[in-house]
Amino acid sequence: xxxxxxxxxxxxxRDDHATSVQKVLTNYGNxxxxxxxxxAPDENDGLIAxxxxxxxxxxxxxxxxxxxxxGVAVNSMNL
Numbered sequence: 462x463x464x465x466x467x468x469x470x471x472x473x474x475r476d477d478h479a480t481s482v483q484k485v486l487t488n489y490g491n492x493x494x495x496x497x498x499x500x501a502p503d504e505n506d507g508l509i510a511x512x513x514x515x516x517x518x519x520x521x522x523x524x525x526x527x528x529x530x531x532g533v534a535v536n537s538m539n540l
Contacts, residue, residue, distance in 0.1 A: 465540045466520050470509040473532040475500070482533060485526045486511065492519055 472478050486493065486509075495512035513520065520537050527535045 463514050463516050466513045466515055466537055467540065468511045468513060468520065468524065468527075468535060468537045470511070470527055471506065471534040472509065473506050473534075475505050475507050478530055478532045481530045482509070482527065485523065485530070488526070489513070489515075489519065489523045492523075 470482065472482055486496070492513045492515040493511050494514050496509065497511075498507060498509045500507040513523070515523075517539070520539070524535045524537055527533050
């Protein structure tokens with residue numbers, strides 16, 4: 462059963478990892494219903510919050526795919 466989920470993504474060294482993160486997000490684009498990104502001022506890091514309408518397996522898969530990228534931390538919340 463699909464539920465609303467929020468996934469927080471911290472990306473260190475955005476210049477090096479943004480393309481890889483974007484590829485993962487694109488792969489799950491049909492499940493993502495909202496996205497908000499905030500770059501860290503004066504740093505090359507950033508935060509991305511995504512809202513997904515997905516089941517627990519999809520959330521686990523995207524989280525795992527993102528965690529496999531060096532410099533990326535992920536945390537999720539099911540609502």
